[in-house]
Amino acid sequence: MVVSENEVYQIIKKSCISENIYEDRAEDIGKAISFLHTNYINGCAEFKQLITDPNAKKNISLKKEKNSLITNNLSPIENGIPIIDWLLSGQNKEARIINQIMSPLIFFALLAKNILNYGGKFQISDEKQNIIFIIDENFKFPKINLLTGYFIITWSKINLTFQPNKTNYKMHNVDLATWKYLQKKAFKTYVPESIQSRKLGAGAGLLDND
Amino acid sequence: MKGTFVALNLNKSSVSQCGNLPLNLRTPKLVMNLERLGSLFPQKYSFMRILIRNLFKKNPNFRVEKNKLNSMGFGHCVLTINLGELLYSLVCFTGKLAAEERSDRVIATKWDACFCLYLGIPNDQEIKKLRQHVTKQENGRFNNNVLVLSRANKSVSLFEYVLNCLANGKQPSKKSIMKTSYLMRTTAVYGNGKFGIADRNLILGNKELIPPFQIEMLTVYLIREFSFFYIEYLAKHKNKKNAITLDLNLKKYLGIGNSTGLGMAPFLVNHPSLLHSWIMAKELILAEVLKFKTLTNFQFQKFIELLTRAKKHVNEWQVEDKSQSRKIKKLNSEVNLLIKKLTTQNLPNIYLLKYFFDQTKNLSIETQEIVASILIELAPNKFEGIEECLANPNEPKLVPSMLISELIEIIRNDYDWVFKLDLRKKSSDTNFWYISQEKLEPRLGNRYEEKGSELEMPFKIPHYVKLLKSLLEKYPNKNDTVASFLLKNPSERFIIRRIQNNARYPYSEIRDNLVDKNCKPIDMLRCKLSFFGASKFDPKSDKWTRVTLFQGAPIASEFFSNKKNYDDWSFATLTN
Numbered sequence: 189m190v191v192s193e194n195e196v197y198q199i200i201k202k203s204c205i206s207e208n209i210y211e212d213r214a215e216d217i218g219k220a221i222s223f224l225h226t227n228y229i230n231g232c233a234e235f236k237q238l239i240t241d242p243n244a245k246k247n248i249s250l251k252k253e254k255n256s257l258i259t260n261n262l263s264p265i266e267n268g269i270p271i272i273d274w275l276l277s278g279q280n281k282e283a284r285i286i287n288q289i290m291s292p293l294i295f296f297a298l299l300a301k302n303i304l305n306y307g308g309k310f311q312i313s314d315e316k317q318n319i320i321f322i323i324d325e326n327f328k329f330p331k332i333n334l335l336t337g338y339f340i341i342t343w344s345k346i347n348l349t350f351q352p353n354k355t356n357y358k359m360h361n362v363d364l365a366t367w368k369y370l371q372k373k374a375f376k377t378y379v380p381e382s383i384q385s386r387k388l389g390a391g392a393g394l395l396d397n398d
Numbered sequence: 399m400k401g402t403f404v405a406l407n408l409n410k411s412s413v414s415q416c417g418n419l420p421l422n423l424r425t426p427k428l429v430m431n432l433e434r435l436g437s438l439f440p441q442k443y444s445f446m447r448i449l450i451r452n453l454f455k456k457n458p459n460f461r462v463e464k465n466k467l468n469s470m471g472f473g474h475c476v477l478t479i480n481l482g483e484l485l486y487s488l489v490c491f492t493g494k495l496a497a498e499e500r501s502d503r504v505i506a507t508k509w510d511a512c513f514c515l516y517l518g519i520p521n522d523q524e525i526k527k528l529r530q531h532v533t534k535q536e537n538g539r540f541n542n543n544v545l546v547l548s549r550a551n552k553s554v555s556l557f558e559y560v561l562n563c564l565a566n567g568k569q570p571s572k573k574s575i576m577k578t579s580y581l582m583r584t585t586a587v588y589g590n591g592k593f594g595i596a597d598r599n600l601i602l603g604n605k606e607l608i609p610p611f612q613i614e615m616l617t618v619y620l621i622r623e624f625s626f627f628y629i630e631y632l633a634k635h636k637n638k639k640n641a642i643t644l645d646l647n648l649k650k651y652l653g654i655g656n657s658t659g660l661g662m663a664p665f666l667v668n669h670p671s672l673l674h675s676w677i678m679a680k681e682l683i684l685a686e687v688l689k690f691k692t693l694t695n696f697q698f699q700k701f702i703e704l705l706t707r708a709k710k711h712v713n714e715w716q717v718e719d720k721s722q723s724r725k726i727k728k729l730n731s732e733v734n735l736l737i738k739k740l741t742t743q744n745l746p747n748i749y750l751l752k753y754f755f756d757q758t759k760n761l762s763i764e765t766q767e768i769v770a771s772i773l774i775e776l777a778p779n780k781f782e783g784i785e786e787c788l789a790n791p792n793e794p795k796l797v798p799s800m801l802i803s804e805l806i807e808i809i810r811n812d813y814d815w816v817f818k819l820d821l822r823k824k825s826s827d828t829n830f831w832y833i834s835q836e837k838l839e840p841r842l843g844n845r846y847e848e849k850g851s852e853l854e855m856p857f858k859i860p861h862y863v864k865l866l867k868s869l870l871e872k873y874p875n876k877n878d879t880v881a882s883f884l885l886k887n888p889s890e891r892f893i894i895r896r897i898q899n900n901a902r903y904p905y906s907e908i909r910d911n912l913v914d915k916n917c918k919p920i921d922m923l924r925c926k927l928s929f930f931g932a933s934k935f936d937p938k939s940d941k942w943t944r945v946t947l948f949q950g951a952p953i954a955s956e957f958f959s960n961k962k963n964y965d966d967w968s969f970a971t972l973t974n
Binding site: 190191192193194195210211212213250252257269270273274276277278305306359375377378379380381382 | 541542590591594595596598599795796798799832833834835837838841843848849850856882884885888889891895
């Protein structure tokens with residue numbers, strides 16, 4: 189099924205809200221998923237997989253130690269955004285993930301979208317400080333489903349040299365089953381109209397005598 | 399200058415750095431309240447005006463490409479126009495509509511005419527496919543060759559009357575035209591990716607479409623052209639011998655009607671940076687015009703002419719709503735008073751426009767704003783580049799490195815208005831905004847009488863600010879960063895991001911409580927519609943209004959006539 193970028197953004201945002209994810213995070217995740225589609229990845233399917241994983245929605249604790257944030261698991265819909273905010277809040281900050289980065293593609297998309305807004309680059313290293321991924325303006329999404337092990341994430345600021353919010357435009361492909369699943373989720377954020385609300389909408393209460 | 403404005407993006411600090419921020423700029427405190435936003439008038443940089451200017455710059459080559467309407471006027475037709483380098487088609491489908499099916503409401507399911515704006519010219523096979531979907535509107539599914547989706551109904555009181563007049567070889571009366579001022583009214587115009595149509599990003603390759611809502615405005619403009627074509631076509635088929643075409647002046651006076659409800663209001667809250675750019679541009683231009691030390695004779699005469707025209711326009715503005723009627727009456731008498739002052743008093747030789755604008759300070763807000771719109775008409779050409787700046791792509795982003803102490807300071811300075819509201823009263827959060835299940839459109843409910851407030855949209859801005867401030871004040875280390883604060887208070891990220899954005903874009907926040915029992919959403923509608931360029935606001939309740947779009951605008955046949963004053967169509971009147 190071919191859908192527009194705005195449709196992807198809206199349906200993911202609303203699906204997030206139906207999962208009790210905060211509005212601002214829902215917006216960021218919506219943009220990240222849309223960004224995945226722009227990069228030929230079925231972000232909607234990734235998202236569906238993530239929200240159906242009960243571990244991804246568990247309250248995952250974040251421990252702060254001086255300049256480090258430490259967590260066992262990183263879930264893009266749970267603690268991914270606070271971790272990114274933390275990294276962006278100054279130099280020499282790092283995040284240590286002990287066990288696993290869930291849905292790494294969604295997390296990478298969140299990182300990449302932030303690079304478009306803030307500039308600089310994110311680095312993901314292993315326990316021995318070997319760099320595994322660099323997420324910068326030229327980042328190419330890898331084919332990856334699982335990222336287990338010990339990771340250190342850092343952000344280094346370099347001047348923004350490119351136009352922010354500028355991405356190549358493409359229509360997005362989503363499989364019908366995923367789309368219907370997300371539509372159901374999004375529908376939960378809508379309110380049934382009452383008799384009173386109908387009386388107040390545009391055109392209400394009038395004969396067409398204009 | 400053009401490039402400078404594009405680079406500026408009208409952000410407070412960058413304008414200041416370039417030394418371009420006029421000292422006499424009206425402050426957000428003065429401008430950003432609902433009472434004033436609900437009193438705005440269209441002006442030179444409203445989106446319809448920008449569209450018409452861009453259409454005139456190159457030959458738009460408007461034509462009726464295909465006409466497959468039958469003698470009853472049912473079938474389809476295709477109108478095409480060039481904007482910049484690209485060709486666009488309005489594909490129009492018309493059908494029979496029974497009286498009981500006719501409704502102004504967005505929830506209607508059948509219309510006199512359904513439209514889509516199509517990139518290029520669709521072939522017959524594509525038109526056949528489009529018919530299946532365009533006539534279903536929200537229930538159709540589209541691809542990215544479709545740029546805008548819309549529908550319209552005939553004006554019951556005017557359409558048949560004008561049709562009969564034309565068929566019988568007579569022009570309709572000015573009085574009837576003045577009363578309704580459109581032959582058809584749209585009940586929805588959808589763009590930006592809805593139902594699978596093209597996203598805004600896709601159309602931006604055409605630089606004429608960079609200013610906001612240009613593709614939607616182009617669609618409405620073509621629907622207006624369709625309404626003229628359609629009625630003349632029907633008149634001819636009704637009476638081949640005697641039918642005449644509609645008088646050019648009457649045609650120009652006719653716009654397209656539109657009923658606008660709550661669906662439009664949340665846009666201003668959800669796009670704060672964009673709102674800032676619209677208001678900032680307007681205020682920047684106004685401030686520059688008020689700095690004119692002397693006026694040429696041409697400028698002075700133009701100013702008087704516009705004031706006089708505005709007076710006539712206001713005279714022709716008839717509404718049933720009592721509150722708006724009172725405002726119009728006051729506006730009318732105050733504009734008269736101003737004209738008298740201007741023509742009879744001794745006027746200063748320098749800074750006349752500032753002197754004149756100062757005279758409005760004790761007058762109604764509608765009068766202040768109509769004069770502001772008139773003054774903006776005198777804007778120098780250097781502001782041409784500002785049109786692209788009206789589209790602000792910078793969405794709010796968190797500044798996680800900001801210190802708590804800095805954030806508290808911003809709240810104290812920029813959100814002081816919040817602490818003047820009594821938010822303990824039940825009436826301060828009576829309303830809640832939500833998306834309706836039925837039409838997926840924004841609606842307003844009463845929290846204490848209706849279900850669903852747990853799904854409300856996050857519009858309780860003053861309440862959020864108040865809560866945040868108390869949390870920040872309790873936070874032990876004021877030298878900690880926002881990112882640290884958010885680790886313990888994740889729910890506050892939404893409002894912090896908004897507040898930080900307002901520090902960068904000071905005209906981005908409506909300084910009122912949008913969930914208060916006494917909040918009038920119609921003020922938000924008028925604000926947005928004035929930037930569209932709509933006129934003749936005709937409130938039907940606190941929550942929806944009728945307006946006329948493109949009233950007074952040149953008609954497409956005039957594009958061929960090289961008119962010099964093609965941009966001079968503000969405050970349309972029929973009494974010249």
